[in-house]
Amino acid sequence: MDKKLIKQFGTEILSYRLRTGRQKTRLRYEDFDKQLLELDFRLDTLHEKRRNLGWEPLIPPIQRGWKRFFVLREDVAAGKQCVFFEQLLQKINTTDYSWKKDFTIKKRKRGRKIYVVREQRLLAPCEWQFKKLGFSSQEQQFFYEQWQTDKYGYLSKRYIFSEPWRFILTVKPNMIDKKRVTDPELESEIEQIWQYLKQRCYDLKLEKLRNGSSGYRYYRYYPKTKEAAFFKKKCITQWLDEIKEEQIHD
Template identity: 35%
Template sequence: MQANEWSFEDGYCRIRTARQRKRARIKDFHKYLRRMHKEEKRLDELKYRMPLQPLARPYQKGWLRTFVLRPDVATSRQAAFYQELLNKINTVEYSNDKKFRIKKRKWKRKKVWVDKPQYLREYSERWFFSRDCKLTEQEKLLFHREERTHKHTKEVSIYYVFSERWRFILKVKPRIITHIKMVDGTLDGKIQRMENRITTHHLRHQMNRQMNGRTYHYLSRAPWPPDPFKQRSLTDILSEVYNDQQQ
């Protein structure tokens, strides 16, 4: 008698089939992955919220570069308006070199020193028109629309860029470290053991798939070439082949 054919009268017990036991194991494994993800997230949050401790002797660690108002803009009537806008779109770059240079490969695999570029903050189309965007309607008028094509996926993305870049200039300042984040050895040990467990058993991919639905590399999203025979009848295709042979 098969397990699923047993009756539920007195003297009998319900026995799970092999398929039910396998499904239960998979379900328990998925619960285990969710618990690990939740615990990892909790430990990372605790480490992020560790308080800062002031240093007795601050020290310099490299240089930082940021945007500031031009002298003529800073003395104009609209200085307060552009300063408030700059606080929202400003960016910061760090470097050990005061000249902010990087090596870039040129023709014939030669590397040369070039100036490191720095841009103001740009907004995607979705973020630009969302409620979370902190730009006012008057500030949004100073942005223009740009379309950019990804070199791998060939997808077109829309960004909104500040039009009057000339109002700001770059300023280099020393990067002074005045505070340091406190370290908890017990917490770091728990995070490292969690990472070792995930790495050793190759669980990262399955955790991402369980939490986010699927995982993929951006190169896998490259579109397939168009099919020339799609939505065409066999008669039309054979006729076209026959005409090409005749020519």
């Protein structure tokens, strides 16, 4: 409350709970934030409705590239344990997609560009995945533990299948025989809300309201290499002085 008003009307004016200019401005900001959160909730509701529209058959089916996955080898499929390994393969099988049937990618070797076949492996689940897949005691005997480093430099325990020779890769056309049911009114409303948030840059403000940050700071917490930490111990001028001294002594 402004002190001038208290001096003019006395302390009785405090009982009316009049808001100051700063409080009114803060309430306007809070009200706008609530409106953004309501729009976000509306978007989530519309996306959920779109996911629940279901599928409809695509006539005629179309081919979109190729897919590659593991199958049982011929001698394993003809053996007595074919059912056991088929059930095991369903849990650790992986599928890869490509526009080219040979699944080759371009790489550089000794200055020349060559084409090599893209590598594909069986699933190596981590601890929580291994528990979630529900392997039986007999199936667990075909796995061994191995510590691996991920792309961020962290170590994690992986469970590797010990007999990958039982499975081979096969390539088949990737056929699309169904498509999602679309609702034009639903799509139009989603697009209008998203354009309103994007054009006015309210999407960053909304992300900050939801998560407490706009997301760009997360990249600072990736582990850094030892070389970067070593070179940051000294400034550039110190490194240049040391290089000059080494050249003089040489």
